[in-house]
Amino acid sequence: MTTPVPLLRAKLLPPSPGPLHLPRPRLHRRLASGLEKRATVVVAGPGYGKTGLVARFLRDLDGDSVWCWLDPSDRDPWMFFRYLTHGVQEHTPEFGERSEGLWDSLRSRSDEPERLADIFIGDAQESLGGRMVVVLDNVQHLAGNEPCARALRRLLAYLPGALHLVLIGRALPEIGLQALVGCRLSWARTRSACCRGTSCCSRPRRPVPC
Numbered sequence: 001m002t003t004p005v006p007l008l009r010a011k012l013l014p015p016s017p018g019p020l021h022l023p024r025p026r027l028h029r030r031l032a033s034g035l036e037k038r039a040t041v042v043v044a045g046p047g048y049g050k051t052g053l054v055a056r057f058l059r060d061l062d063g064d065s066v067w068c069w070l071d072p073s074d075r076d077p078w079m080f081f082r083y084l085t086h087g088v089q090e091h092t093p094e095f096g097e098r099s100e101g102l103w104d105s106l107r108s109r110s111d112e113p114e115r116l117a118d119i120f121i122g123d124a125q126e127s128l129g130g131r132m133v134v135v136l137d138n139v140q141h142l143a144g145n146e147p148c149a150r151a152l153r154r155l156l157a158y159l160p161g162a163l164h165l166v167l168i169g170r171a172l173p174e175i176g177l178q179a180l181v182g183c184r185l186s187w188a189r190t191r192s193a194c195c196r197g198t199s200c201c202s203r204p205r206r207p208v209p210c
Contacts, residue, residue, distance in 0.1 A: 005082060005107075012087045014067035014135075017056040024053060031057045035133075039156055039165035043172060050168050051137055058133060064091045065133040075145045077113040078106060081120050084134065088124070095127040113151035121158050128162035139169035149173040 031054070034040040042050045058065045066087035074080045082103065088095045096103070099119050106116060142148040152167075152175045159165060 005079070007083060007086055011069045011071075011083060012067065012090070013069075014058070014065065015051055015055045017052050017059065021052050021056055023056065024049075027053055028057050028060070032061075035131075035164050037164075038159045039167065041172065042166065042168045043170070045170055054135060054137075054166060054168060058135070061133075063131060063133065065135060066091070067135045067137065070136055070138045070141045072141050075142060075148055077116050077147050077151045078103075080142075080148060080151065081116050084120060085123070087134070088128075088132065091132065092127050096123045098126065099123055111147065113147045114154045117151045117154035117158075121155065121160060124163050125160045128160070131162060131164065133164045133166060135166040135168065137168045139167045139173065140171040141169075142173040143171050145173065149175055 031040060042054060044050050055067075058067075066084070068083050068087055070080075074083065085096045085103075099122065102119055106112065106119075142152070152173055155165060156175060
């Protein structure tokens, strides 16, 4: 029997926007409109309020969401998906039950990220009924890692309608975002955090009218 891998509960704790966090209604509207797409990307430099923006938006949205704080350990696609699965299970306990044996058999197969993504997608299609937002914060930690980039590309290409993916970071992995613009993403630009509906995205100091 495979030894369970311990997961850090703190990596799945959502942030709580403080009482002094200012509402940003224009960006909130952009984030809300992006929910019609498969994913939202929020990209900006440090200190621009990316995490606070999305945390406040999700609090006001009042729906199911999973928040996963990424770090260099998540450059292992198998571990990355185990955290995502565990986060979804907190809202839908039966999520992943049918594929638990598959995860064990693929524990040493992180060189097959598309296979791992397909299992997660299949579980979502089978188990999820209502809408759920999955947030990947500090996604810049996956930059330069080709297996994780392949896994994210697979998720973006085949994400089921019950899930909406939000990517937050200072930079993005090589996920071929431009190829997805139009059919799965939307754009907004601000002086602060960058949102693209995949995405909501702005370039600080270079505001462009929407």
